[in-house]
Each structure stands twice: as C-alpha cells, then as structure tokens.
Amino acid sequence: MFELIAFYTISVLTIGLFLVTVLSKNVLYAMTALAAGMSLISGYFFMLGADFLGVVQLIVYVGAVMALYAFGMMFFDVTRDIKEKNTNGAVVFIIAGSVAVMLTMIFSMPLGINSIMTLVQPEVNATNPEAVGLVLFTKYLVPFEVAAVMLLVAMIGGIILAGKKMDDSLTSTEDDKIIDTEGL
Amino acid sequence: MIGLNHYLVLSGLLFAIGLVGVLRRKNLLMLFFATEIILNAANVAFAAISHYYNDLSGQMFAFFIIAVAASEVAIGLGLLILLYKKHGTLNLDDLASMKG
Structure with missing residues (x-):
C-alpha cells in the first residue's frame, strides 16, 4: 500500500x-x-x-x-533566457509520442518470457552492497578496471580541455567585444 | 501491487521526455540535460528488471552506465567551454559553420 x-x-x-x-x-x-x-x-x-x-x-x-x-x-x-528558433514542434512531439507508444508495446509483449533466465544470482544471506561487491569483483572485474581507465582518461581530458588558456579570462574578452560594438 | 510493467512504462515515459528534449532543444547545454534524462530512464529499467528477475546483472549495467555518464559530462563540459570561448554562444544554429 x-x-x-x-x-x-x-x-x-x-x-x-x-x-x-x-x-x-x-x-x-x-x-x-x-x-x-x-x-x-x-x-x-x-x-x-x-x-x-x-x-x-x-x-x-x-x-x-x-x-x-x-x-x-x-x-x-x-x-x-535562451532564445531558440523552434521549427515544426508538432513533428517532434509526434515522433516522441510514437516512440513512447512503441516502447510500451515492446515492454508489454509476452514474447520470449520463458527463455529469460537468471545469470547472476545474488548471495542468499548477503545485504545488497555485499552482494554487489561480490559480483563486481569476481564476474565483472575486467569491465570494472576498464571503467576505471576510462574515468582516468576522461579526467585528464577534462583538465586539458577546460584548463588550457585558463589565464586569459572569458569575461575580459566579452568586455572587449562590447567595447568593439560600441565603437562601431 | 507495483509490478515490473509499472516501472517499464515509467521508464518509457522518461525516455520519451528525454527524446523530446534531444529533438527540440537548440542549446547544447540543454541537449546535455536531455541526455542525462535518457540515461536515467535506462537505469530505472535496468534496476527494475534486476529486482523482478532476482538477477544482479541489471544493477551492474546501471553502475557502468553511471560511470559512462560521468566521463561524458567531464569531457563534454570541457568541449562546451572551449566552444563558448571560441564562438561566444552555445546555440546550434549559430554554430553551424558548414553551410550545405
């Protein structure tokens, strides 16, 4: 309830x-x-x-x-406020609505229900974090390590992309632009 | 009682909302927000299936989706900052440099 x-x-x-x-x-x-x-x-x-x-x-x-x-x-x-030019919004809603209907139909389809079987059974007497840890560090160890490397790459990429030329500030360049337009 | 279908229909609805955002918005930051909504909808479906079939694989996939989303945000925001520094706008219509 x-x-x-x-x-x-x-x-x-x-x-x-x-x-x-x-x-x-x-x-x-x-x-x-x-x-x-x-x-x-x-x-x-x-x-x-x-x-x-x-x-x-x-x-x-x-x-x-x-x-x-x-x-x-x-x-x-x-x-x-963001100004956006919205062309044919009706088409967007029709596409998204039909995708929603399609997804609902797929989900409610009884196809292949009997062929679904459990791959990774959680431990019987374990709490959820325990069971997750046991599975993550045995069956999913390699994807876990790959995800760690991916996060490291993303961190270095983020630092390099955003941190480069951090000393010439964004606001001062904007001020220059404003002065330029006023000069014109 | 709440069954698997409730969660799956809800996940489909959230996915459709995210899809509306991806198709409709022209601001790159708003597109990123819509992508996060879509990823969250997938996570809800994974967790629900994992619960109702008593199988931990669904939760594992949700964890990896969260990791992918985190790195996507890190790289994507760096690129957005570069774009904004270069063009002064995040509007897709103004950023189109290849006129075809």
Missing part, C-alpha cells in the same frame, strides 16, 4: 520535474529541476532494493555531475 503511494507520488514528481527541465527557457531552472529529479530517481532504486545503486546515484549524479554543471555554468551567461 505504502509502496503504491510512494511509487505514484515519486513518478508524478519526476515526470513533472523532467518536463520542466526539457521545456524551460532558463538554464538555472532546468538545472535545478534536473537535480531534483535525479535525487528522486534514487527513490526508485531504494524501493527496488538496490540500496547501493541508490547511494551511488545520489553521490555521482546529484553530487558530482550537478556540481560539474554548476561549475560549467559559471563560464556561460545563464541570466538571459
């Missing part, structure tokens, strides 16, 4: 917040709504018994990714 209430409340909230993210004209509103939606998504993971995944979602998405976006936001002009 409580699961029912929680599921419907959280799903209405996430759908609403993500709609705000997608449709809003202001970057700050969009980012705040995205952060709130992401933290609510971890609620699904806790309801599904995937405790460790929920905590990782909170730390990585709501903590790290959103902080990164907030830092990146300092480089962009976010006080202005």
Whole structure:
C-alpha cells in the first residue's frame, strides 16, 4: 500500500520535474529541476532494493555531475533566457509520442518470457552492497578496471580541455567585444 | 501491487521526455540535460528488471552506465567551454559553420 503511494507520488514528481527541465527557457531552472529529479530517481532504486545503486546515484549524479554543471555554468551567461528558433514542434512531439507508444508495446509483449533466465544470482544471506561487491569483483572485474581507465582518461581530458588558456579570462574578452560594438 | 510493467512504462515515459528534449532543444547545454534524462530512464529499467528477475546483472549495467555518464559530462563540459570561448554562444544554429 505504502509502496503504491510512494511509487505514484515519486513518478508524478519526476515526470513533472523532467518536463520542466526539457521545456524551460532558463538554464538555472532546468538545472535545478534536473537535480531534483535525479535525487528522486534514487527513490526508485531504494524501493527496488538496490540500496547501493541508490547511494551511488545520489553521490555521482546529484553530487558530482550537478556540481560539474554548476561549475560549467559559471563560464556561460545563464541570466538571459535562451532564445531558440523552434521549427515544426508538432513533428517532434509526434515522433516522441510514437516512440513512447512503441516502447510500451515492446515492454508489454509476452514474447520470449520463458527463455529469460537468471545469470547472476545474488548471495542468499548477503545485504545488497555485499552482494554487489561480490559480483563486481569476481564476474565483472575486467569491465570494472576498464571503467576505471576510462574515468582516468576522461579526467585528464577534462583538465586539458577546460584548463588550457585558463589565464586569459572569458569575461575580459566579452568586455572587449562590447567595447568593439560600441565603437562601431 | 507495483509490478515490473509499472516501472517499464515509467521508464518509457522518461525516455520519451528525454527524446523530446534531444529533438527540440537548440542549446547544447540543454541537449546535455536531455541526455542525462535518457540515461536515467535506462537505469530505472535496468534496476527494475534486476529486482523482478532476482538477477544482479541489471544493477551492474546501471553502475557502468553511471560511470559512462560521468566521463561524458567531464569531457563534454570541457568541449562546451572551449566552444563558448571560441564562438561566444552555445546555440546550434549559430554554430553551424558548414553551410550545405
């Protein structure tokens, strides 16, 4: 009963917040709504018994990714509303709506249900983080290491891309532009 | 009771919202936000299937998706900052340099 209430409340909230993210004209509103939606998504993971995944979602998405976006936001002009030229918005909604209907039909298809079998059974007496650790460091060790190398590469790439020429500041170049246009 | 189908339909809805964002927005930062929504929709579906089939593989895949999303944001924001320094805008229509 409580699961029912929680599921419907959280799903209405996430759908609403993500709609705000997608449709809003202001970057700050969009980012705040995205952060709130992401933290609510971890609620699904806790309801599904995937405790460790929920905590990782909170730390990585709501903590790290959103902080990164907030830092990146300092480089962009976010006080202005975004002006976008939206050509044929109806086509977009038709495409997305038909994809949603198609996905729902695929998900509700009874095809091949009997051929699904469990690959990695969790340990019987283990809590969720324990079971995840046991599987991650035995069966998924190589992908784990590859992901570690990928994160290292991404970190170095991010530092080099954003950190190069950090000393000539963005705001001063913008000021020059303003002065130029005023001169003309 | 909440079944697997509830979660899958919800995940499909979130995916469609993200798809609307990817197709409709012209600002690169907003495109990034929409991509995050799509990745989260996939994560919800993975976690739900992992729970209802009592199989940990789904959660493992969700972990790797989160790792990929984190590195995508790190690299992507660096590229966005470079683009903004060079052109002064993140609007895709203004960034189109190859007129075809």
